[in-house]
Amino acid sequence: xxSGGSRSSRPGHGPKLHIPQSDLICKTGCGFFGNIAWQGYxxxxxxxxxxxxxxxxxxxxxxxxxxxxxxxxxxxxxxxTFFNKPEQHSSTLPRHGFSRFEEKKRHNQEMRTxxxxxxxxxxxxxxxxxxxARDRRALSPESHASIVELDQFLxxxxxxxxxxxxxxxxxxxxxxxxxxxxxxxxxxxxxxxVHNIYQVFDEKLKTHSGFLDMTSxxxxxxxxxxxxYLTRLLYxxxxxxxxxxxxxxxxxxxxxxxxxxxxxxxxxDCRINELDSKVRDILEKAITHLIEMDGQRAPQDxxxxxxxxxxxxxxxxxLSNSSNAHQSKARTEECNNSDQGQTGELTVNDVNxxxxxxxxTVHNSQPVSADxxxxxxxxxxxxxxxxxIHSNLNFITRFAAPGRxxxxxxxxxxxxxxxxVSFLENLTSDSLGLSSDEFDRYMSGKSIPFASLQAGVMVSxxxxxxxxxxxxxxxxxxxQINLQQQILELKNDMESFNECMSKEVVECxxxxxxxxxxxxxxxxxxxxxxxxxxxxxxxxxxxxxxxINSESPLPPLVESISPNLEHLVPASAAVVAPxxxxxxxxxxxxxxxxxxxxxxxxxxxxxNELSIxxxxxxxxxxxxxxxxxxxxxLSLTVQGRIIPCIPCDNxxxxxxxxxxxx
Amino acid sequence: xxxxxxSNLGQLHFKIVLLGEGCVGKTSLVLRYVxxxxxxxxxxxxxxxxxxxxxxxxGQRVTLAIWDTAGQERFHALGPIYYRDSHAAILVYDxxxxxxxxxxxxxxxxxxxxxxxxxxxxxVGNKTDLDKERNVPADEASEYARSVGATHYQTSAKTNxxxxxxxxxxxxxxxxxxxxxxxxxxxxxxxSNRNQEVVIVDDNPxxxxxxxx
Numbered sequence: 022x023x024s025g026g027s028r029s030s031r032p033g034h035g036p037k038l039h040i041p042q043s044d045l046i047c048k049t050g051c052g053f054f055g056n057i058a059w060q061g062y063x064x065x066x067x068x069x070x071x072x073x074x075x076x077x078x079x080x081x082x083x084x085x086x087x088x089x090x091x092x093x094x095x096x097x098x099x100x101x102t103f104f105n106k107p108e109q110h111s112s113t114l115p116r117h118g119f120s121r122f123e124e125k126k127r128h129n130q131e132m133r134t135x136x137x138x139x140x141x142x143x144x145x146x147x148x149x150x151x152x153x154a155r156d157r158r159a160l161s162p163e164s165h166a167s168i169v170e171l172d173q174f175l176x177x178x179x180x181x182x183x184x185x186x187x188x189x190x191x192x193x194x195x196x197x198x199x200x201x202x203x204x205x206x207x208x209x210x211x212x213x214x215v216h217n218i219y220q221v222f223d224e225k226l227k228t229h230s231g232f233l234d235m236t237s238x239x240x241x242x243x244x245x246x247x248x249x250y251l252t253r254l255l256y257x258x259x260x261x262x263x264x265x266x267x268x269x270x271x272x273x274x275x276x277x278x279x280x281x282x283x284x285x286x287x288x289x290d291c292r293i294n295e296l297d298s299k300v301r302d303i304l305e306k307a308i309t310h311l312i313e314m315d316g317q318r319a320p321q322d323x324x325x326x327x328x329x330x331x332x333x334x335x336x337x338x339x340l341s342n343s344s345n346a347h348q349s350k351a352r353t354e355e356c357n358n359s360d361q362g363q364t365g366e367l368t369v370n371d372v373n374x375x376x377x378x379x380x381x382t383v384h385n386s387q388p389v390s391a392d393x394x395x396x397x398x399x400x401x402x403x404x405x406x407x408x409x410i411h412s413n414l415n416f417i418t419r420f421a422a423p424g425r426x427x428x429x430x431x432x433x434x435x436x437x438x439x440x441x442v443s444f445l446e447n448l449t450s451d452s453l454g455l456s457s458d459e460f461d462r463y464m465s466g467k468s469i470p471f472a473s474l475q476a477g478v479m480v481s482x483x484x485x486x487x488x489x490x491x492x493x494x495x496x497x498x499x500x501q502i503n504l505q506q507q508i509l510e511l512k513n514d515m516e517s518f519n520e521c522m523s524k525e526v527v528e529c530x531x532x533x534x535x536x537x538x539x540x541x542x543x544x545x546x547x548x549x550x551x552x553x554x555x556x557x558x559x560x561x562x563x564x565x566x567x568x569i570n571s572e573s574p575l576p577p578l579v580e581s582i583s584p585n586l587e588h589l590v591p592a593s594a595a596v597v598a599p600x601x602x603x604x605x606x607x608x609x610x611x612x613x614x615x616x617x618x619x620x621x622x623x624x625x626x627x628x629n630e631l632s633i634x635x636x637x638x639x640x641x642x643x644x645x646x647x648x649x650x651x652x653x654x655l656s657l658t659v660q661g662r663i664i665p666c667i668p669c670d671n672x673x674x675x676x677x678x679x680x681x682x683x
Numbered sequence: 684x685x686x687x688x689x690s691n692l693g694q695l696h697f698k699i700v701l702l703g704e705g706c707v708g709k710t711s712l713v714l715r716y717v718x719x720x721x722x723x724x725x726x727x728x729x730x731x732x733x734x735x736x737x738x739x740x741x742g743q744r745v746t747l748a749i750w751d752t753a754g755q756e757r758f759h760a761l762g763p764i765y766y767r768d769s770h771a772a773i774l775v776y777d778x779x780x781x782x783x784x785x786x787x788x789x790x791x792x793x794x795x796x797x798x799x800x801x802x803x804x805x806x807v808g809n810k811t812d813l814d815k816e817r818n819v820p821a822d823e824a825s826e827y828a829r830s831v832g833a834t835h836y837q838t839s840a841k842t843n844x845x846x847x848x849x850x851x852x853x854x855x856x857x858x859x860x861x862x863x864x865x866x867x868x869x870x871x872x873x874x875s876n877r878n879q880e881v882v883i884v885d886d887n888p889x890x891x892x893x894x895x896x
Binding site: 290335388389390391392394395396424426427428429430432433434436439440443444447451452453454 | 696698705709710714730731732733735746748750751752753754755757758760761764765767768
């Protein structure tokens with residue numbers, strides 16, 4: 022039908038588009054007009070070209086680089102596998118039918134060749150784990166890699182066991198290949214056969230003499246490898262076989278998820294705080310893992326992708342937990358009722374209700390449980406819209422080793438993923454707590470729930486960034502206000518402290534008034550005239566520096582005084598003037614003069630007295646009151662006694678010495 | 684055999700599914716059992732939806748895989764996907780909440796319908812520490828449990844009462860079933876007849892393929 026249309030309609034269009042007619046003609050030169058969509062061929066030639074290319078591709082498998090780029094393309098955007106979506110719906114069926122026919126034809130061809138070759142294969146394989154050249158030629162790099170991997174693993178095993186395992190797996194793989202290629206088996210039958218192989222192999226491992234010397238752990242990994250080997254080798258034939266409706270279901274799910282893209286996290290009762298950039302990073306990683314699942318071939322690798330994705334979902338929930346912990350609400354009383362009817366009251370009109378997305382906070386203090394996990398996983402599936410999800414799930418169910426899905430976390434997460442897909446497939450207005458009217462409106466795209474807008478589901482990256490920036494800004498503003506408040510507080514504190522301090526200072530000043538004494542004029546005894554005051558008359562006459570000769574008899578002086586001394590002053594206090602007793606005039610002077618720093622004067626006195634003592638030992642003192650004051654002589658002697666020991670300029674002020682204890 | 688009680692390298696694996704309404708304490712219950720923790724307030728990142736516990740009972744090594752399920756009403760329809768192939772189901776209700784007990788009764792009906800009589804059922808009244816707010820009488824619950832062939836337990840995840848006993852008892856029942864199953868298996872050769880193809884509930888039958896080209 023396509024060819025007919027193109028032939029009849031093209032000639033009229035040519036000149037209008039300003040393209041030379043020669044460019045519009047089919048590249049092969051068959052005379053018909055070509056089409057850009059068919060790479061410049063006319064429909065008929067394109068069909069031939071397409072066929073050739075397909076065969077070419079199958080024979081010399083896809084180059085690794087294109088494989089990688091295909092994978093990248095898939096992870097980049099969920100729609101990339103179905104990129105030409107608008108026109109696809111119109112052309113899906115014929116095209117798939119077409120390619121499927123080709124596949125069948127090819128299988129038949131292959132069957133014939135394998136049948137011939139199987140004649141030669143009957144002889145036992147010569148070396149352990151040496152794949153034949155035939156395989157290398159006909160297989161895709163993935164399948165080839167599976168052989169290489171098995172080969173490598175088998176080399177770690179005892180030779181006997183490796184040999185048995187290899188020959189068993191080869192035979193089984195060939196048998197399975199032929200069976201599947203014949204196309205008579207339903208997927209369930211194929212799955213049963215594969216499981217049969219697993220079981221037989223398992224039993225063989227336990228009973229066969231060839232495997233006796235294997236440890237249980239290496240047995241397990243051998244089983245694991247055999248599973249990987251079989252599924253990878255025959256991936257193209259096992260995955261989404263032509264005689265089932267997996268492909269249609271895939272497309273249906275894909276379309277369904279796309280039409281549900283207005284659903285936001287709060288609507289699912291899912292506590293993902295999407296405005297947090299960290300959470301969004303993890304969300305994107307989780308989505309990538311989920312999409313990557315399609316690129317994996319062995320069931321265990323697909324399961325590993327699911328597990329990784331689920332782990333990230335938990336991480337994301339944990340992070341969201343902590344980030345909206347502050348807006349948590351006590352929800353215990355709500356628990357008694359079902360969770361329905363709490364969500365979904367937001368529509369485009371409810372723009373005011375910005376602060377609290379409904380039910381975005383559910384019992385935050387709990388560890389992440391299934392109640393939180395499933396909605397989050399559903400949301401991830403919704404956002405990821407993983408390619409060929411249905412086929413992938415079916416592939417895992419059909420060809421994973423039975424224990425894998427029954428025990429272990431892989432099985433649990435796989436089940437959850439199945440639940441998520443099933444939930445999305447059967448989603449109704451009830452399951453979101455919306456009225457059917459609202460639901461229809463959202464589904465038809467007439468309106469968008471506000472929460473979706475806010476969560477950035479529907480909006481462009483730029484708008485999402487804007488929301489994120491807005492939240493950052495408001496956070497900053499909040500911090501700024503806080504800071505300002507704290508500054509004010511600090512200022513107040515400082516002021517009150519200042520006031521308090523000055524008050525205290527004033528009080529102290531009042532309690533202890535300052536008495537300012539006039540500055541004491543330094544008295545220079547040398548210049549004081551005796552007639553100036555009576556007290557000065559009491560002072561001894563100025564003493565002149567007196568050189569003490571080494572032969573000058575000091576010890577006699579001490580000896581002569583000591584009997585006088587000893588009963589009055591303890592020896593330790595010898596340096597000190599006895600403050601406890603009424604000081605002599607001279608001492609009073611010394612004490613007063615100290616404050617003026619007149620140590621020199623003191624020295625002077627001391628020397629003075631010394632000279633007095635020295636010169637007038639035994640003679641009556643020339644001071645009038647020497648007799649009245651019995652201590653004057655004492656102090657004199659004390660000072661005099663010390664002088665010879667201490668150099669003159671080092672004498673410490675006597676007033677600072679502690680007074681004698683008695 | 685969809686429910687495979689067979690041992691794998693001398694070790695028994697059992698799948699136990701936890702059912703019950705949200706907030707009845709399923710998660711706390713299993714966390715208390717597996718990790719002996721009760722999270723009343725503090726925040727924790729650990730996940731509590733799939734936990735395994737290895738125990739040694741009667742000289743047999745047993746691994747329990749405990750599957751938590753989402754309790755929200757909207758996910759009720761997904762139940763069969765969860766409890767498919769499970770060996771035992773623990774149905775939890777809140778003794779202060781009559782509705783949660785009604786939910787348990789619905790679950791029991793559903794389980795019986797889909798898994799048959801062979802599944803081991805345990806009906807658990809949680810939160811016995813809130814005994815003075817009790818709304819579900821203990822006799823009524825145990826009477827009901829007896830009538831459906833289930834065992835009734837009373838637990839408190841908060842005060843750690845009755846939880847160890849609950850899981851131990853369930854495991855013992857599982858072991859008994861496994862033994863009788865093994866005897867059956869040894870007399871009659873087990874055929875691997877897997878009926879677990881349907882992952883996603885399939886409403887429309889596969890359309891017949893037509894050859895085009």
